[in-house]
Amino acid sequence: MIVQAQLGGGSGSVIGEFAWLLAGNNTAGVTKKLGTxxxxxxxxxxxxxxxxxxxxxxxxxxxxxASPLGTLHVKGASGQSPLYVENxxxxxxxxxxxxxxxxxxxxxxxxxYSTTVTTWGYLAGNNNSGGSNTFIGxxxxxxxxxxxNNTFVGYNSGAANIASSxxxxxxxxxxxxxxxxxxxxxxxxxxxxxxxxxxxxxxxYHAGEQSGTAGTGGENVVLGNNTARYLxxxxxxxAGSELxxxxxxxxxxxxxxxxxxxxxxxxxxxxxxxxxxxxxxxASGRTSSIGIGHSVALxxxxxxxxxxxxxxxxxxxxxxxxTASHATYFRTSTPxxxxxxxxxxxxxxxxxxxxxEFIKTAGTGDTGWGQVVAxxxxxxxxxxxxxxxxxxxxxxxxxxxxxxx
Numbered sequence: 312m313i314v315q316a317q318l319g320g321g322s323g324s325v326i327g328e329f330a331w332l333l334a335g336n337n338t339a340g341v342t343k344k345l346g347t348x349x350x351x352x353x354x355x356x357x358x359x360x361x362x363x364x365x366x367x368x369x370x371x372x373x374x375x376x377a378s379p380l381g382t383l384h385v386k387g388a389s390g391q392s393p394l395y396v397e398n399x400x401x402x403x404x405x406x407x408x409x410x411x412x413x414x415x416x417x418x419x420x421x422x423x424y425s426t427t428v429t430t431w432g433y434l435a436g437n438n439n440s441g442g443s444n445t446f447i448g449x450x451x452x453x454x455x456x457x458x459x460n461n462t463f464v465g466y467n468s469g470a471a472n473i474a475s476s477x478x479x480x481x482x483x484x485x486x487x488x489x490x491x492x493x494x495x496x497x498x499x500x501x502x503x504x505x506x507x508x509x510x511x512x513x514x515x516y517h518a519g520e521q522s523g524t525a526g527t528g529g530e531n532v533v534l535g536n537n538t539a540r541y542l543x544x545x546x547x548x549x550a551g552s553e554l555x556x557x558x559x560x561x562x563x564x565x566x567x568x569x570x571x572x573x574x575x576x577x578x579x580x581x582x583x584x585x586x587x588x589x590x591x592x593x594a595s596g597r598t599s600s601i602g603i604g605h606s607v608a609l610x611x612x613x614x615x616x617x618x619x620x621x622x623x624x625x626x627x628x629x630x631x632x633x634t635a636s637h638a639t640y641f642r643t644s645t646p647x648x649x650x651x652x653x654x655x656x657x658x659x660x661x662x663x664x665x666x667x668e669f670i671k672t673a674g675t676g677d678t679g680w681g682q683v684v685a686x687x688x689x690x691x692x693x694x695x696x697x698x699x700x701x702x703x704x705x706x707x708x709x710x711x712x713x714x715x716x
Contacts, residue, residue, distance in 0.1 A: 535551045
């Protein structure tokens, strides 16, 4: 190896065998080395100041002179990012900033380290200043500021949120939520369109989504894919795939308990304080009714419907089978001219002061009713068939018989 050194400010040079040429070296065919053969660090010096160190233990330090904490330890100067990476076109790729945040493409990727805040993803928690928040995914918690106790996981989850104590999991979950609090949404686009509704629990793909329509419904429990996508009501328990899932269906309604697969699909359906169990149930416009059975349909308010072919009790007036040959009607006025029936049907009439019984003797219209029990001013007599039922309690069976007297 040749040594080249400038001496005394003159133009001459001294050549030695083992020097490293400042103008470059030809190392073809021979292994050369740069560094020390003694147990010493190598200081990288510019302008007579050490700006980097190649430590004798093998670590590389940039901006440090002692005590490296990793194989590569980089310490940025005041006001500078410790690490800045760009591609050949000069486009920003990655940057670790002085405030401990990470940026990609010039945009926030992970905020400064905090013991109570975790952010990871493009613009996740971009505006966050509150504590006890976790935002993971691009735009997760995008505009959240000083609010606390939120957990958003998924692209766009809670992107518009400015409230506390929410948990959104899944792409676009809680997307438009602003001031709604104490909500839990799990599933892609779950609760995506709810803006101010509070205390909702929603689980399922597009469940409670409202398809972009700003929603205010609160204190609902919604379970199932595409369930209650357009609901704006309150205090509902709704479970079942596609329940109220079509455009314009089940747009409002409160105080319901509904378990139904593909139910309430009619446009403009509004249901209040109803209990419904059964697939493809329908109850448009109904209030305070109960329906149980496959394809059960509620046709009036204050109604109880049971079975796929439907047995009805409506407003304490009618009890009948829609398919049986005989029926019994409970009325507050005479059936003659008012109640359609078949021969053999009965009508019990109580106008509040006395009682009468009628039987349909002919025809299928609302005439042909004959009175079989006359009204009295003292008693009200209602004839009903003998009825028995059995139940078991603590291992013992009991049988009861109810008989008209």
